[in-house]
Amino acid sequence: MNQSMAQKPHEQLAATLSDEMDAVNTLIRTRMASKHAPRIPEVTAHLVEAGGKRLRPMLTLAAAKMCGYDGEHHLKLAATVEFIHTATLLHDDVVDESGQRRGRPTANLLWDNKSSVLVGDYLFSRSFQLMVETGSLQVLDILANASATIAEGEVLQMTAAQDLKTGEDIYLQVVRGKTAALFSAATEVGGVIAGADDAQVKALFDYGDALGIAFQIADDLLDYQGDAKATGKNVGDDFRERKLTLPVIKAVSQATDEEREFWKRTIEKGRQEDGDLEHALELMDKYGTLAATRDDAHGWANKAKDALSVLPKHPIRQMLHDLADYVVARLN
Amino acid sequence: MNQSMAQKPHEQLAATLSDEMDAVNTLIRTRMASKHAPRIPEVTAHLVEAGGKRLRPMLTLAAAKMCGYDGEHHLKLAATVEFIHTATLLHDDVVDESGQRRGRPTANLLWDNKSSVLVGDYLFSRSFQLMVETGSLQVLDILANASATIAEGEVLQMTAAQDLKTGEDIYLQVVRGKTAALFSAATEVGGVIAGADDAQVKALFDYGDALGIAFQIADDLLDYQGDAKATGKNVGDDFRERKLTLPVIKAVSQATDEEREFWKRTIEKGRQEDGDLEHALELMDKYGTLAATRDDAHGWANKAKDALSVLPKHPIRQMLHDLADYVVARLN
Numbered sequence: 087m088n089q090s091m092a093q094k095p096h097e098q099l100a101a102t103l104s105d106e107m108d109a110v111n112t113l114i115r116t117r118m119a120s121k122h123a124p125r126i127p128e129v130t131a132h133l134v135e136a137g138g139k140r141l142r143p144m145l146t147l148a149a150a151k152m153c154g155y156d157g158e159h160h161l162k163l164a165a166t167v168e169f170i171h172t173a174t175l176l177h178d179d180v181v182d183e184s185g186q187r188r189g190r191p192t193a194n195l196l197w198d199n200k201s202s203v204l205v206g207d208y209l210f211s212r213s214f215q216l217m218v219e220t221g222s223l224q225v226l227d228i229l230a231n232a233s234a235t236i237a238e239g240e241v242l243q244m245t246a247a248q249d250l251k252t253g254e255d256i257y258l259q260v261v262r263g264k265t266a267a268l269f270s271a272a273t274e275v276g277g278v279i280a281g282a283d284d285a286q287v288k289a290l291f292d293y294g295d296a297l298g299i300a301f302q303i304a305d306d307l308l309d310y311q312g313d314a315k316a317t318g319k320n321v322g323d324d325f326r327e328r329k330l331t332l333p334v335i336k337a338v339s340q341a342t343d344e345e346r347e348f349w350k351r352t353i354e355k356g357r358q359e360d361g362d363l364e365h366a367l368e369l370m371d372k373y374g375t376l377a378a379t380r381d382d383a384h385g386w387a388n389k390a391k392d393a394l395s396v397l398p399k400h401p402i403r404q405m406l407h408d409l410a411d412y413v414v415a416r417l418n
Numbered sequence: 419m420n421q422s423m424a425q426k427p428h429e430q431l432a433a434t435l436s437d438e439m440d441a442v443n444t445l446i447r448t449r450m451a452s453k454h455a456p457r458i459p460e461v462t463a464h465l466v467e468a469g470g471k472r473l474r475p476m477l478t479l480a481a482a483k484m485c486g487y488d489g490e491h492h493l494k495l496a497a498t499v500e501f502i503h504t505a506t507l508l509h510d511d512v513v514d515e516s517g518q519r520r521g522r523p524t525a526n527l528l529w530d531n532k533s534s535v536l537v538g539d540y541l542f543s544r545s546f547q548l549m550v551e552t553g554s555l556q557v558l559d560i561l562a563n564a565s566a567t568i569a570e571g572e573v574l575q576m577t578a579a580q581d582l583k584t585g586e587d588i589y590l591q592v593v594r595g596k597t598a599a600l601f602s603a604a605t606e607v608g609g610v611i612a613g614a615d616d617a618q619v620k621a622l623f624d625y626g627d628a629l630g631i632a633f634q635i636a637d638d639l640l641d642y643q644g645d646a647k648a649t650g651k652n653v654g655d656d657f658r659e660r661k662l663t664l665p666v667i668k669a670v671s672q673a674t675d676e677e678r679e680f681w682k683r684t685i686e687k688g689r690q691e692d693g694d695l696e697h698a699l700e701l702m703d704k705y706g707t708l709a710a711t712r713d714d715a716h717g718w719a720n721k722a723k724d725a726l727s728v729l730p731k732h733p734i735r736q737m738l739h740d741l742a743d744y745v746v747a748r749l750n
Binding site (some may be wrong): 120123124125126131175177180199201203204207208210211212214216218220221223227229231233234236237238240241242244245356 | 452455456457458509512531532533535536537539540542543544546548549553555558560561562563565566569570572573574576577709
């Protein structure tokens with residue numbers, strides 16, 4: 087472990103890219119303005135300024151810089167990616183009827199569902215304008231496909247989330263829609279705008295995809311074994327919200343008839359009683375599904391690191407390597 | 419009036435473009451499919467197959483054909499435009515909490531708000547993929563800007579609709595967002611894909627813009643003076659829903675203090691009593707605002723017709739001319 091590991095990898099990235107991130111933040115603020123509809127920047131600012139790590143735009147900047155880019159278009163693409171992310175959060179909160187996001191009340195609670203839907207649409211259209219300004223059809227193609235994967239994944243989650251027939255393949259697609267599609271598009275467009283060769287562009291896609299999947303699997307696992315203080319979630323929130331995530335899917339696939347009835351009642355029908363979460367955890371323990379899920383997350387993190395081998399030797403490459411370790415390190 | 423006027427202009431267009439409209443409908447059906455999320459085509463089909471005149475995609479086909487296009491990309495653009503339209507309808511229904519659309523229950527009532535939001539997002543992303551396939555950055559630029567105008571107009575409507583300070587300039591912007599931006603983008607991209615010159619492309623934009631505005635003003639006027647059977651709306655729906663449309667805006671701008679209190683109570687505060695609609699109609703009559711609104715609608719229809727002069731002499735040009743007359747003919 088080298089000395090710089092005292093800083094977390096995303097903090098190292100943030101430090102390395104700080105000038106460009108400042109420019110991205112300025113661009114975001116400029117482009118979320120609306121002369122006539124002040125509600126738009128109000129709602130957006132509520133989310134954008136709540137912070138978050140800005141991981142997605144940072145990935146775009148990192149990929150472009152690592153591949154030797156010295157233009158300005160990567161700033162627009164980074165803002166694009168953050169706008170798409172913010173728009174999906176706004177729409178998710180309507181869909182999930184959430185009351186909290188990043189420790190603050192959600193926009194749909196502070197304003198209303200209308201504002202969340204319409205401001206989300208506005209940010210999508212602003213992101214679309216930004217990417218058109220780069221003049222790259224390849225970038226537009228990548229982001230159009232990512233948008234479709236995101237939207238399809240969201241619908242899939244809504245219809246499959248409480249259906250015990252949902253297997254690991256569907257789970258993976260939902261995860262790609264929810265998280266990995268925007269991660270992989272973020273890294274890929276960074277390479278494309280830098281003029282990286284096909285093998286490197288593919289490697290950047292693979293890195294973002296695997297990183298996003300590792301990140302989401304880790305998140306789903308922490309819901310069952312995390313420390314509430316560190317994660318900001320209570321153990322078993324997904325179970326109470328009847329979400330079929332990987333640890334449960336693995337347990338369902340091996341369930342006895344009686345256990346299947348238990349999952350049917352608690353997840354499909356949502357009739358939960360005291361002690362059900364404890365019993366669910368026992369069943370996951372019985373089949374070792376939390377350990378197996380952890381292994382999967384590590385497997386994806388390794389795929390992410392492997393993908394980096396064809397990319398230029400650049401300090402950022404090591405940070406991306408460490409980032410893949412970091413997203414699963416909290417599982418150990 | 420020539421003999422073919424027995425057919426309405428949009429029916430003439432539909433007959434002239436029927437092969438291409440069939441191809442567009444096939445494309446729409448193919449592209450709304452989703453292998454894993456059957457909810458998507460269910461919801462979309464509910465709207466798409468409810469019919470409607472398919473005016474927007476027809477405008478794209480008409481513009482391209484009039485400008486001599488003989489490729490295939492106009493089909494993709496027509497489908498793009500219809501997808502964007504359908505997506506905005508889905509989101510509008512959530513925003514308006516509507517129960518009916520085109521005489522059928524809305525998707526958010528049949529399924530839920532979630533489905534309407536997410537399937538709308540899916541259709542936006544599909545439309546985005548379709549336009550990228552045309553490989554025209556100019557087309558992408560036009561549709562990105564139209565999307566932003568639409569989204570901004572929707573937010574503006576939400577925040578300005580019940581504010582008596584809303585003047586005719588803001589009304590026009592809302593109308594552009596609600597209707598005219600997609601009309602003008604539909605005609606403009608048809609010209610661009612056909613390689614029309616700049617003056618013709620501008621004329622196509624102007625035609626669509628003015629046609630859309632005429633159409634929406636007519637709609638808002640018919641709400642106060644229409645025949646419920648012909649329009650499918652009850653007289654005064656907009657008043658009851660406290661919408662500041664042009665006839666009211668014109669009356670508010672000339673109101674005495676006492677009249678202003680009336681508008682404040684009924685529109686801003688929404689405290690309506692028996693007889694209020696009748697009094698509102700009296701005030702509109704007193705200042706002749708229904709007649710003035712009708713004049714405005716005719717003025718926009720004339721602008722639309724004037725714009726056509728630089729376009730190629732083609733049978734479709736006459737149909738577009740007649741269409742502009744038709745949207746305001748019902749006002750006489």
